[in-house]
Amino acid sequence: MTADLVINNGIVVTPDAAFPASVAIKDGKVIAVGAADAMPAAHETLDASGLHILPGAIDVHVHFRDPGYPNKEDWESGTAAAAFGGVTTVFDMPNTIPPTGNGTILAEKHAIAAAKAHVDFGLYGLLGEDTIDNVPELIAGGVIGFKLYMGNTFGKIPSPSTGAMLEAFEVVAETGKRISLHAETNSIMERRQTRLTQAGRREPLAHLDSRPAVVAVEAVSRACILSEWTGARIHILHISSADELRPLREAKARGVDVTGESCPQYLFLSTDDYSRFGGVIRVNPPVREKDNQEPIFAALQDGTIDMIATDHAPHTPEEKTRNDIWAVDCGFPGVETQMPAMLTQVNAGRMSISDYVRWSAYNPARHWGLYPRKGAIQPGADADLALVDLSLEWVVDDAKIQSRSKISPWHGRKVKGLPVHTIVRGRFVMRDRTLVAGTKGWGRSVHAIQKMPAPDVRNAGKTMRAVTNGFRPSPTTESAA
CATH class of the missing domain: 3.20.20.140 (Metal-dependent hydrolases)
Incomplete structure (x- = not known):
């Protein structure tokens, strides 16, 4: 298998760690994260030396x-x-x-x-x-x-x-x-x-x-x-x-x-x-x-x-x-x-x-x-990446x-730390601080x-719909009215 893009020499950042690694991308998804010599061949490579690779x-x-x-x-x-x-x-x-x-x-x-x-x-x-x-x-x-x-x-x-x-x-x-x-x-x-x-x-x-x-x-x-x-x-x-x-x-x-x-x-x-x-x-x-x-x-x-x-x-x-x-x-x-x-x-x-x-x-x-x-940033995830220079x-x-x-x-x-490249589903939309032509409409x-957890409905029997659905006044209610 040949990847579309392999990013080498960057520091991958997760919620728990930051570590040197390469990232391989194919068909808009991450297919591998690991050592450079473990990456597949690629149509394009990017040297991310000095950059952090963020989701x-x-x-x-x-x-x-x-x-x-x-x-x-x-x-x-x-x-x-x-x-x-x-x-x-x-x-x-x-x-x-x-x-x-x-x-x-x-x-x-x-x-x-x-x-x-x-x-x-x-x-x-x-x-x-x-x-x-x-x-x-x-x-x-x-x-x-x-x-x-x-x-x-x-x-x-x-x-x-x-x-x-x-x-x-x-x-x-x-x-x-x-x-x-x-x-x-x-x-x-x-x-x-x-x-x-x-x-x-x-x-x-x-x-x-x-x-x-x-x-x-x-x-x-x-x-x-x-x-x-x-x-x-x-x-x-x-x-x-x-x-x-x-x-x-x-x-x-x-x-x-x-x-x-x-x-x-x-x-x-x-x-x-x-x-x-x-x-x-x-x-x-x-x-x-x-x-x-x-x-x-x-x-x-x-x-x-x-x-x-x-x-x-x-x-x-x-x-x-x-x-x-x-x-x-x-x-x-x-x-x-x-x-x-x-x-x-x-x-x-x-x-x-x-x-x-x-x-x-x-x-x-x-x-x-x-x-x-x-x-x-893991296999199967959309290749949505921000490569930043701290x-x-x-x-x-x-x-x-x-x-x-x-x-x-x-x-x-004054700020210190900027995104240099932004990739959405495997495609550069901003590269070298320049908007990439032809990406309008890529989003x-x-x-x-979206996969939300199953609903956790409470007091279902007391909702507006529950208490009014099919309600008919009783004869007593009608006469009292």
Whole structure:
């Protein structure tokens, strides 16, 4: 057998170890990992001397704005940015135009992504008050999971009532899919923003004051209770505060199937940066006080937080530099800068490169039913690889990133450690820090390879469907009415 590609002289990184090895690839899959002299003949070889070979990162939280907002980002530019960031799989959120709330819209979005994407992808279905009945058709159409907005964010997706949220959890629990949650309590935020606006507060820190950590504490606690009751699997997005770690830890200790992510903005930015970046730093949840950073990092280390994501949320410079903070669109790009930011911490000795692989690839693949096809470098796995040079330095320049959004609080940041080559299913999509021609449309949806564990439905006899299905009032009830 002749391999398509053999990579020699690199250091293969797993969640538990880093060791010198060669990697052989054929038909898009890893076929061998081991000594160079044990590798098959190959049509092409690559000398990876000085490079670490990582499983490509899986970013479970991006907004590529397509369809609906192509001036901000589209699938071509967003996945090019992913490739430059060593990210080989992305999960895209449903707050596009139209929102991904039914099977027809999902099919249209699949077609757009398949035509443009450089890397593999999954699509979320919207779980809201008016889309609960659409869960079966979204499952049939191929969603990676569901997104439920407990609090307002870009796109103004309505937040469901707690009653509707419970019913939504009941319905999705039966499918085994995971529900990602924007866990901020909407009523608190709306009330506080109204009062702050009335008080004339329009500076960047007013946004932080409208969303104190209690909005996340309450929302995480409520979501975990509903998950525990129904058996629905949930994922807490963009953990931003030390305070929400307690309800997350307690839920995990009770056996709730809940995972969590944090993002570089909550590890490396703080209120100290508001004066420098102004509205550019506005994001939901907000960047918080510096004393939240170390507890979040420690929660990654001890497993309370399972993974790193980005909440890549691009906007135009004009939309990020308005004088009134309430008029500034929330979010900024991050899919290209996440890996360099984290590898900088590896270089600083704050964590190991195996820690990074666990948080960026292994855990996302495992918790989203993609392991061992994704998130691993072993025979049978998809050859999704990021070859990184830990000694390579870069100063982030917004003008030079692949995203259409040329404005972020990462501008001017010094990083050390960059992906040099990115391979998706055996094919180079970024090589020598250059996008490879002809890879547009190479990415494909990963929903077909997703294998979630069997559902663990709880309180099935007390669901909305169970208590209303076939119900007919008794004569006594009718007469009493």
